[in-house]
Amino acid sequence: MSRLNPVLAAVLFLAGASGCSPMPVQATTAATLPLSTWTATAVPTASATPSPQPTSTATPEPSPTSTSTEEPVYTPTPGPTPLGGTGKALFSLERRVDEAYQQMGVYLFDFSLGQVETIAGEGYRLQDVSPDGRYLLLSLGSELYLTRQDGSNPRLVTDRLLPYPTTAAVWTGDGKNLAWIEGTGLENRLVRCPIEGSLPGMERTTEVETGDSIPVTLHPVPGEATLVWEYGACQSGVCTRNGIRVAGIDGTLITDIPGAHHPAVSPSLFLLAYIQGGVEPQNQLTILSLEEGSSAYTITLPGNHLLDFSWSPDGKSLAVLNLERSDYSGRWFDIRTILLQAPSWTRKELMPAFGLNARVLWSPDGKNLLLSGTIQSDTEYLVEMAVLDVLRNKAATHQVPGLMSGEEVVLTGGLKWLSPYPFE
């Protein structure tokens, strides 16, 4: 399975501890990322014994694209992710077992076929997708890999990644750098590694100045060479978040917002949306222009628990999920899907979202929203996704086949809407 070029391996080895890939031997091991495909009838169930390989009846043959001898030399494609919704979502799943999150792998879901394809097996988590959609960043514990979109040709980037169920690695929006959080939870540091025109691991990493903030989660910034992270501390499997910091790629501070969380930066307008903590109920969304001298704008939304939000590709609309929950009984009612449109932030209500860990994501063509959540039947938890046509306010729902978890809660981790696949 290993397709690591020997010459490249030697170079990686020489790059040694000072490079992005301090342990080149691991790169060889990494090339065994499991690859398989399945349909709804050949999928693992809750009773399946956990295996380091994805449980599937399909023979784990290399996918057609993985037979190429081409190394994943990354060259950024100018511009944002190519437009055109594809009906395919890339996501990772995690199962909550004994109060910890077990990574169940990274999958590609084709909505039209109702099929799930394994990109990487148990233990892997989706961190980010390159701006042109061709490459992935996947984590396996403290190891970070760069792979092609189908999971092939994995290359170890670092083995010091923050090993928590969080987004600890991103591509910068200009596609020229990888950034990730190194550490074990309490003494983390943020580093970046130029990637343009070369393999990661060939360049030296640079530590990004984070001041007195300990980064715990990174957030991608579309189109910009900007870093956004939440700071706090990670301990006993849980990261607490105490604020948001925005900085240039060299660490130059742009803004620091103590107490805030859930940052999302718009693709073109350089607007930062976030939730200010310590305010009850948590239904106030703040939008701040990152241009100098701007003041924050706060929008109070119906509902009392802001769950997730996503900027449209043109940066002019913000889709927000806001849960209506009874403070008295704890009962969950609707998860409202609200569309806010700049510049006046007029509000439009769409079909409600659903489930635990509800997520929303704009399609690359700006026409649809991908909604995902974990719903509970009488016997099990399962992940459901819906593609919501924003204009018509109609949704097609899809139960992700075969990824049910029995009594254990299964959740989506990373979630991305892919550009056309296979890409070429």
Added chain:
Amino acid sequence: MTRVVTRKRMIGLPLMLMAIFLVGCTGSAAGSAGASVLATQVNPPTPETGSPYPAADPAEATPSSMPGMVVQLSPEPEIVHGTATIEPAPTKSSEPTASPTPDTRLKPEEWQSWPIIPEATNRAREIYQAGLALGNDPHHFSKVGDCQSIQEAFMGFYDIPTRYTLDADRQHLKATIDQFTGSFLRDGMAVHGGFTAASPLSPMLANPDTCQPGETPLECEFRVHKPVIVFIRMEVWWEGRSAETYERYMRRIIDYAIEKGAVPILATKADNVEGDHEINLTTARLAYEYDLPLWNFWLAAQELPNRGLRDTFHISYEGWNVLSYTGLEALDSVWHGVQQTQ
């Protein structure tokens, strides 16, 4: 596999959890505005602007109001000590039935004669020590319960020094109040109106602002508060609920609390909605089997008008005082007891 949906969807919930809300703690439909309705119904205008509690005048309480805050001005100590003559005999083993010492404890079937205020058992001491070793906060206790455990109804005023007084012979309780300051006026993540024994175990009822994805209210409460003692009082009843179901979920809650090193204090309830006191009997059986403290509030309520109830389920205004006071005494007794060497 794929279906087009054009109508508003509902969040999927199991039948079990749907049943939770058929009869809520309020006895009426519990809506999303429940909390604010509660506040306006219970708290009439008070002379103390900004205070979360009404004045301590029972006349201000309306019969239809939800359990409101009653200021503990002068507890009735004679109620507290009950009529029991035999104290549960602590055993040296975590398995009570395996103790070589004759088990002189009252049997679960005699639960109505169990003392109101429990003492710490040897099992409780073991759990407490394990909890300290796990890093639990010796200044924290938690509540797991329904509307009869919310801060306005249960002990919340002990975190507001101007809202209660202790009689001269009850001053020893001040040390317990001081020890657990901050835990009284707090619902935590595992107390909500309408909660049944199944509710704290459902991630679908957790607060998403505080709790991790997929985390249950019970797990969330223990993670954020790290209690050394936990009151477990699940009293809501609906038609068709069985004691077996109650017991099954209670075991999971108790097991979890023990695993996390928090001493469970179980409690009997004042009502008998089920008709045969089966829930209280089950609770006593669990306390007996696990060798845990049982706070016999049912017994304390018997001397109150209408046995401490204002309807068939809700504790009366007078009952709240006794509930909070005996709860404090139970906490005091168990907390002091678990610190003693075996």
